[in-house]
Amino acid sequence: MHLPREHGAWGILLIPFATAAAIAGVFNAPVALLLASVLSFYLARTSFLKGDYRWMAGLLLLSGVAAVPVVWIWHRWWLVAFGAGVAPVALRRTDRGIALQLAAVAGLTLTAPVAWYVATGSLGWPAWRLWLLNTLYFAGRVFYVKMHITAAIQRGASRLRLGAPTLVYHGVLAGLAACWWPVGLAFVPDVIHAFSGVARLTPVLRIKHLAWTEVAASVVFGLSLIAAMRLWR
Numbered sequence: 001m002h003l004p005r006e007h008g009a010w011g012i013l014l015i016p017f018a019t020a021a022a023i024a025g026v027f028n029a030p031v032a033l034l035l036a037s038v039l040s041f042y043l044a045r046t047s048f049l050k051g052d053y054r055w056m057a058g059l060l061l062l063s064g065v066a067a068v069p070v071v072w073i074w075h076r077w078w079l080v081a082f083g084a085g086v087a088p089v090a091l092r093r094t095d096r097g098i099a100l101q102l103a104a105v106a107g108l109t110l111t112a113p114v115a116w117y118v119a120t121g122s123l124g125w126p127a128w129r130l131w132l133l134n135t136l137y138f139a140g141r142v143f144y145v146k147m148h149i150t151a152a153i154q155r156g157a158s159r160l161r162l163g164a165p166t167l168v169y170h171g172v173l174a175g176l177a178a179c180w181w182p183v184g185l186a187f188v189p190d191v192i193h194a195f196s197g198v199a200r201l202t203p204v205l206r207i208k209h210l211a212w213t214e215v216a217a218s219v220v221f222g223l224s225l226i227a228a229m230r231l232w233r
Contacts, residue, residue, distance in 0.1 A: 011218040012105055012141075013042060016112035016134040019222050023130070023229045026119035030074045034118045037066035038111060041087075076118050086110060101142050109134040133183065136173060137190055137221050141214060143169050144194055152205035163198035170194040186225040193217055 017035065021027050044059035067083070070076050086107060112134050113127035120127075143166045151162050160167075174191045177184030 009108065011215055012108040012134075012138045013038070013111055015218050015222040016109045016130065017115045019134065019225050019229075020112045020115035020127075020130050021119055022226045024116055024119040028119075030070045030076065030118050031115065033066045033070050034079075034115060037063045037070070038114075040066060070118060074118070076121070078117060078123055079114065082110065082114055098142065098146060101146075102139050105138045105142060106135050109138060133186065133225060136176070137187065137225075138218075140166075140169055140173060140190060140194060141218070144197060145210065145214065147198070147201065148205055148210055151201050151203050155203040159198060159201045163201060166194055166198055182231045183225075183228050185228040185231070186221060189220050189224055190217065 021031055040059045040063035044056045047055040067079060071079050109131055112130040116127040116130055117123045147163055147166045170191050173187050177187040
């Protein structure tokens with residue numbers, strides 16, 4: 001079996017799921033089965049991209065076996081529509097272009113509304129609000145990581161030019177955070193991290209350090225979002 005190496009993708013997949021379950025205050029059998037289905041499908045995707053079709057088939061079967069009781073016993077019928085819509089796109093290789101990476105973020109963060117739906121039985125605005133909040137956060141991480149990679153390639157370029165997309169995006173995010181109170185509190189650590197990252201930008205790319213820093217920042221966002229949503233209640 002092939003394990004995905006992308007630390008960031010793991011975070012984009014699981015943190016929206018965790019925030020939805022935590023804010024709903026539910027982690028029962030349907031949610032646990034959904035998590036098993038999501039993880040199995042994600043591992044199957046990696047096996048497919050590596051050309052290991054035997055593992056892919058087994059993991060897809062496991063994903064389906066975990067999902068069937070959620071649909072059939074707990075009547076979460078919308079999972080069928082989610083699976084049918086996401087599966088064909090998910091089994092494609094992600095391009096390095098910024099637009100397709102942002103599209104991948106929007107797809108991976110669908111674990112938030114799906115987890116909320118399975119936990120609560122509702123697929124209304126609260127579910128899609130969690131998707132929007134997670135998508136806005138992780139889209140910012142795409143700009144941030146891209147900035148560091150570009151800085152390593154274009155040595156000698158000014159920090160301001162390299163960091164312009166990150167600064168603009170997080171400037172808009174800061175404005176949104178100020179307007180969307182207290183939910184916007186969840187974005188405050190991210191905005192501070194992004195602006196300080198531009199100020200400290202160097203052409204030296206320490207990829208493992210960057211990856212684990214992103215994981216830590218994403219966990220902070222998840223905890224901040226849970227706290228902000230509970231404060232809103």
